[in-house]
Amino acid sequence: MRPVTWRLCYFCSSRKMSEPAALAHEAIHDTVENILAGRPHGRLLDVPAGEGALAKRLKRLGFEVACCDLYPEIFRLDGVEIRSGNLDTRLPYEDGEFETVVCVEGLEHIENPANAIAEFARLTVSGGSLIVSVPNIMNIEERLKWLFSGYTSHFKPLSRPALDAISREFPGMEEIALHVNPISYSELRFLLEKYGFEIVRTYRDKEKKNTWAFLPLAFLIRLVSKFSSRTKRSERWTDELNSDEVLLGGNTLIFEAKKI
Numbered sequence: 001m002r003p004v005t006w007r008l009c010y011f012c013s014s015r016k017m018s019e020p021a022a023l024a025h026e027a028i029h030d031t032v033e034n035i036l037a038g039r040p041h042g043r044l045l046d047v048p049a050g051e052g053a054l055a056k057r058l059k060r061l062g063f064e065v066a067c068c069d070l071y072p073e074i075f076r077l078d079g080v081e082i083r084s085g086n087l088d089t090r091l092p093y094e095d096g097e098f099e100t101v102v103c104v105e106g107l108e109h110i111e112n113p114a115n116a117i118a119e120f121a122r123l124t125v126s127g128g129s130l131i132v133s134v135p136n137i138m139n140i141e142e143r144l145k146w147l148f149s150g151y152t153s154h155f156k157p158l159s160r161p162a163l164d165a166i167s168r169e170f171p172g173m174e175e176i177a178l179h180v181n182p183i184s185y186s187e188l189r190f191l192l193e194k195y196g197f198e199i200v201r202t203y204r205d206k207e208k209k210n211t212w213a214f215l216p217l218a219f220l221i222r223l224v225s226k227f228s229s230r231t232k233r234s235e236r237w238t239d240e241l242n243s244d245e246v247l248l249g250g251n252t253l254i255f256e257a258k259k260i
Helices: 025-037 053-061 113-123 140-147 160-171 183-192 213-226 230-235
Strands: 043-045 062-067 082-084 098-103 122-133 197-204 252-259
Touching: 025 053, 025 098, 025 122, 025 197, 025 252, 043 053, 098 113, 098 197, 113 122, 113 183, 113 197, 122 183, 140 213, 183 197, 183 252
Parallel strands: 043 062, 043 098, 062 082, 098 122
Antiparallel strands: 122 252, 197 252
């Protein structure tokens, strides 16, 4: 991704701002809010923060919210600190500065997701929480799309015409729209565990309306997997990959993890 100059941007509380718009699906924000509702409040980092729509919800829950984004100039939430930061490099915060880190729809836009997870581990206190989401490329519909077309809905070929169209829509800020790194359940779980997180639970943003049409095939996939030994299924996370959240999941897979 393009290099950025570190800078700290503050928005004056007297400046009038329009309502921040969600750059991710509202169902993702709903799920994250439901996960964190009722949790002990503390310092929380939202990265990438976009315009601040999710941060607004989390602030309403009672968290002390800090925000970070590659493009802080698009941030619209008044009264909340926004810093410039790149998930491919070191984020501008001290070790163990946050009880909770939230990264919604960010990892697929960067070249080095491993660096981002390592940074989240550095920033999160022991026993703290990480909420991270990625497009679900492992649900049954996306598996079939990959089989028949060679790509998934969220990761279409980045041909020159496609890149030109993105540049026209987001001039100078193409990273907002570019999906460059398809991350599966297995890869993200590996990275989380490698950097000291323990999976608490996975969630789907919402069930797809046409899920019923794939139930027979999902049943067959699960049936065939039972012919593998329990040991092999455990080693290869077979049951997790065939869970409702993954196999029959929606557009987005959401991880809740705890810093060990």
